[in-house]
Amino acid sequence: MLSWALTFLIIAIIAAVFGFGGIAGAAAGIAKIIFFIFVVLLVISLVANAVKGKAPKV
Template sequence: MIGWAVTFLVVAVIAALLGFGGIAGTAMEAAKIVFFVAIALFLISAVFGVMRGRSPRL
């Protein structure tokens, strides 16, 4: 998912360099949304992983 955020960021930077302000703004917003969703899913996964714990190996 972070790959998608980086892809949108690259598209936004290229569009901004070429002068396409509307496309750059839209791509930047999409990159931010995807990035924060990825961070939220990571944190949720980490919390559930800590809560579940590991059973001791015998």
């Protein structure tokens, strides 16, 4: 999912360089949304793994 965010960010940068403001803004917005979804899922995953833990071996 992080690769999608980076892809949209690169598209936004390229569109901005060529002067396509609307496309650049839309791509940057999509990249921002996908990035925050990635961060939320990462935090949920880390918390779930920390809570789950492993039983000690005897």
